[in-house]
Amino acid sequence: xxxxxxxxxxxxxxxxxxxxxxxxxxxxxxxxxxxxxxxxxxxxxxxxxxxxxxxxxxxxxxxxxxxxxxxxxxxxxxxxxxxxxxxxxxxxxxxxxxxxxxxxxxxxxxxxxxxxxxxxxxxxxxxxxxxxxxxxxxxxxxxxxxxxxxxxxxxxxxxxxxxxxxxxxxxxxxxxxxxxxxxxxxxxxxxxxxxxxxxxxxxxxxxxxxxxxxxxxxxxxxxxxxxxxxxxxxxxxxxxxxxxxxxxxxxxxxxxxxxxxxxxxxxxxxxxxxxxxxxxxxxxxxxxxxxxxxxxxxxxxxxxxxxxxxxxxxxxxxxxxxxxxxxxxxxxxxxxxxxxxxxxxxxxxxxxxxxxxxxxxxxxxxxxxxxxxxxxxxxxxxxxxxxxxxxxxxxxxxxxxxxxxxxxxxxxxxxxxxxxxxxxxxxxxxxxxxxxxxxxxxxxxxxxxxxxxxxxxxxxxxxxxxxxxxxxxxxxxxxxxxxxxx
Amino acid sequence: xxxxxxxxxxxxxxxxxxxxxxxxxxxxxxxxxxxxxxxxxxxxxxxxxxxxxxxxxxxxxxxxxxxxxxxxxxxxxxxxxxxxxxxxxxxxxxxxxxxxxxxxxxxxxxxxxxxxxxxxxxxxxxxxxxxxxxxxxxxxxxxxxxxxxxxxxxxxxxxxxxxxxxxxxxxxxxxxxxxxxxxxxxxxxxxxxxxxxxxxxxxxxxxxxxxxxxxxxxxxxxxxxxxxxxxxxxxxxxxxxxxxxxxxxxxxxxxxxxxxxxxxxxxxxxxxxxxxxxxxxxxxxxxxxxxxxx
Numbered sequence: 119x120x121x122x123x124x125x126x127x128x129x130x131x132x133x134x135x136x137x138x139x140x141x142x143x144x145x146x147x148x149x150x151x152x153x154x155x156x157x158x159x160x161x162x163x164x165x166x167x168x169x170x171x172x173x174x175x176x177x178x179x180x181x182x183x184x185x186x187x188x189x190x191x192x193x194x195x196x197x198x199x200x201x202x203x204x205x206x207x208x209x210x211x212x213x214x215x216x217x218x219x220x221x222x223x224x225x226x227x228x229x230x231x232x233x234x235x236x237x238x239x240x241x242x243x244x245x246x247x248x249x250x251x252x253x254x255x256x257x258x259x260x261x262x263x264x265x266x267x268x269x270x271x272x273x274x275x276x277x278x279x280x281x282x283x284x285x286x287x288x289x290x291x292x293x294x295x296x297x298x299x300x301x302x303x304x305x306x307x308x309x310x311x312x313x314x315x316x317x318x319x320x321x322x323x324x325x326x327x328x329x330x331x332x333x334x335x336x337x338x339x340x341x342x343x344x345x346x347x348x349x350x351x352x353x354x355x356x357x358x359x360x361x362x363x364x365x366x367x368x369x370x371x372x373x374x375x376x377x378x379x380x381x382x383x384x385x386x387x388x389x390x391x392x393x394x395x396x397x398x399x400x401x402x403x404x405x406x407x408x409x410x411x412x413x414x415x416x417x418x419x420x421x422x423x424x425x426x427x428x429x430x431x432x433x434x435x436x437x438x439x440x441x442x443x444x445x446x447x448x449x450x451x452x453x454x455x456x457x458x459x460x461x462x463x464x465x466x467x468x469x470x471x472x473x474x475x476x477x478x479x480x481x482x483x484x485x486x487x488x489x490x491x492x493x494x495x496x497x498x499x500x501x502x503x504x505x506x507x508x509x510x511x512x513x514x515x516x517x518x519x520x521x522x523x524x525x526x527x528x529x530x531x532x533x534x535x536x537x538x539x540x541x542x543x544x545x546x547x548x549x550x551x552x553x554x555x556x557x558x559x560x561x562x563x564x565x566x567x568x569x570x571x572x573x574x575x576x577x578x579x580x581x582x583x584x585x586x587x588x589x590x591x592x593x594x595x596x597x598x599x600x601x602x603x604x
Numbered sequence: 605x606x607x608x609x610x611x612x613x614x615x616x617x618x619x620x621x622x623x624x625x626x627x628x629x630x631x632x633x634x635x636x637x638x639x640x641x642x643x644x645x646x647x648x649x650x651x652x653x654x655x656x657x658x659x660x661x662x663x664x665x666x667x668x669x670x671x672x673x674x675x676x677x678x679x680x681x682x683x684x685x686x687x688x689x690x691x692x693x694x695x696x697x698x699x700x701x702x703x704x705x706x707x708x709x710x711x712x713x714x715x716x717x718x719x720x721x722x723x724x725x726x727x728x729x730x731x732x733x734x735x736x737x738x739x740x741x742x743x744x745x746x747x748x749x750x751x752x753x754x755x756x757x758x759x760x761x762x763x764x765x766x767x768x769x770x771x772x773x774x775x776x777x778x779x780x781x782x783x784x785x786x787x788x789x790x791x792x793x794x795x796x797x798x799x800x801x802x803x804x805x806x807x808x809x810x811x812x813x814x815x816x817x818x819x820x821x822x823x824x825x826x827x828x829x830x831x832x833x834x835x836x837x838x839x840x841x842x843x844x845x846x847x848x849x850x851x852x853x854x855x856x857x858x859x860x861x862x863x864x865x866x867x868x869x870x871x872x873x874x875x876x877x878x879x880x881x882x883x884x885x886x887x888x889x890x891x892x893x894x895x896x897x898x
Contacts, residue, residue: 323803324778327741329876360805362743362775364874 185215197315219299231289234319243272257294284355324360330406343423346470350390426597491580507593521583539564539575646890684864686713694718707877719860727854730891734814740879744871745774751855762790765850770813782824788847
């Protein structure tokens with residue numbers, strides 16, 4: 119019997135050494151490795167797509183400008199083997215779509231990626247452009263474990279790209295194998311081509327020193343309002359790589375565990391949405407794979423928020439919106455120019471998922487939109503919602519002014535083709551304390567002179583400013599600034 | 605026990621030994637260096653850093669400042685740190701010595717750190733010198749566990765000789781460098797070898813860095829891997845006969861964490877501070893020539 123045991127012991131040692139031998143020198147996982155649950159196949163594209171859906175590349179919706187025509191494989195170019203993925207990035211004015219992007223999905227129920235720590239591939243460009251976004255975890259479904267790396271720099275030779283997995287333990291069943299989106303922002307609108315080869319998940323072992331962050335790593339102090347949810351943003355994970363670089367990826371909220379210091383006041387969902395339940399103070403912090411994230415949201419919830427009424431639905435052709443959550447807004451340079459002589463503080467703020475303008479210590483303040491200026495000749499009115507955040511007394515007035523910057527679109531001052539005019543001042547009977555009042559003024563009514571010496575608005579071809587002026591009212595909220603036609 | 609059984613047993617044992625020998629033979633996939641198996645017989649000096657607080661003054665002294673006092677501003681390498689003996693830069697916690705480099709304004713410098721050494725407290729000729737260390741990381745971070753000839757005051761560097769058991773660039777977190785410096789082979793021309801830790805890094809766990817040093821060889825180890833051997837012949841070959849073997853005399857031990865300097869370059873915006881080198885222990889074993897057949 120002893121003999122038998124000896125032999126078994128020996129076999130165990132020999133077998134053990136055999137395993138050591140193979141694990142020491144061979145590191146690639148076999149394609150045949152399968153668990154009872156979901157496949158652990160690491161490969162996405164080698165010379166052919168591996169285990170992907172039949173369509174392989176699923177483009178973003180062409181209605182959003184995505185160009186579904188520029189994707190294919192190339193049998194003349196390969197980093198390894200005989201074929202690579204070829205992506206032709208279109209010019210912005212391409213009739214088939216001005217950018218290219220989409221996803222690859224696992225053809226089955228998804229893969230178990232818990233044994234890997236990165237998505238890697240080799241990329242090569244026809245020029246040294248950048249790919250806007252590359253990542254995985256997007257499946258045109260919940261995108262629950264989405265990871266996006268931005269601005270991947272291409273070389274005209276093959277270069278390895280490493281996209282870390284923020285926390286592999288989350289990826290027990292992932293269908294989103296790959297996502298990319300590329301435009302010509304880095305090439306001044308010139309189309310270019312890039313190739314991708316040997317696209318797979320890998321266990322590198324050299325990604326370490328994780329530094330997760332929420333809110334860009336900033337400790338944000340914010341006023342909160344009951345029943346106005348706040349979505350946590352700027353969620354990232356950073357790893358130090360073998361080459362000493364720090365690689366940061368944008369990370370879906372579900373990788374994090376969020377914590378509220380006061381669940382009577384604030385609670386956070388796994389999607390990073392903070393619900394505010396009651397007045398009080400609460401701090402929101404997060405961890406990712408047991409590492410504390412930099413950044414926090416420190417809320418002082420003072421009560422409910424009184425939002426401006428939602429403006430009516432209008433044909434987009436009938437509206438030029440400067441500031442509204444209900445319409446697509448034009449480009450605004452600033453919501454407070456802090457001009458010389460102005461005492462006004464404040465500007466646009468975010469309340470939950472909405473935006474509002476709040477000014478304090480008002481004397482005059484301008485919202486400027488000169489890049490480009492607005493041709494409002496087809497519009498008839500300007501609409502503004504105003505709430506006075508203090509008592510309204512007899513004798514209080516508030517004046518709205520419009521400025522046109524003339525043909526050159528630049529503020530040239532008096533004695534130029536610029537024109538500025540005020541409307542009839544709103545008085546205490548037209549405003550209310552703590553109540554949103556909708557103001558509609560015909561664009562033809564801005565005929566009054568201004569304190570700056572202008573003598574009335576004479577053109578609406580190059581509108582560039584709307585201003586609020588008061589000698590008596592200090593604190594106001596403003597929302598839904600838009601031009602429209604009846 | 606009958607004869608058949610004995611025979612069977614011999615047969616399996618033989619098979620077993622042969623197979624294991626073959627397997628071990630193949631295990632060192634890349635290493636062709638002659639391997640002298642570590643003989644950890646007589647421990648003669650150690651610090652396990654078991655008592656929290658300041659390092660034991662009977663074992664460790666400090667180099668302070670920027671080296672100007674020693675006539676070596678930047679410690680001869682353009683290093684950026686100012687060394688102190690404050691607990692902020694060197695302290696023992698939970699049985700581990702922490703040497704910490706900090707970004708702070710101090711005595712006109714932007715960084716502080718510490719260098720500990722056994723000069724005038726402990727020196728030894730030959731033996732095994734090892735330390736179990738977890739390294740820091742980041743561009744411009746330069747930790748080292750090394751030795752200098754104990755006669756360095758009378759016989760200045762490079763004549764005194766230097767054995768670098770562990771050097772490492774924070775921007776290459778999986779590469780270890782072991783070197784010797786002496787007359788005719790020093791600074792950028794030191795005799796060096798790198799060791800790459802595959803699929804792993806030196807800043808995520810503890811590793812044992814050691815040399816086994818005898819009259820005509822210095823063997824470099826990381827964990828249980830021998831990755832280099834330097835002999836008088838190597839020095840002669842690499843220096844065309846100009847270099848001199850200066851390693852037949854006592855040396856003392858140094859441990860430090862430098863910031864910047866010409867070996868690593870300066871830290872950049874991505875370098876995280878503070879950075880800490882964690883030392884679990886330092887041990888020195890006697891050299892027993894009967895155990896070495898080199």
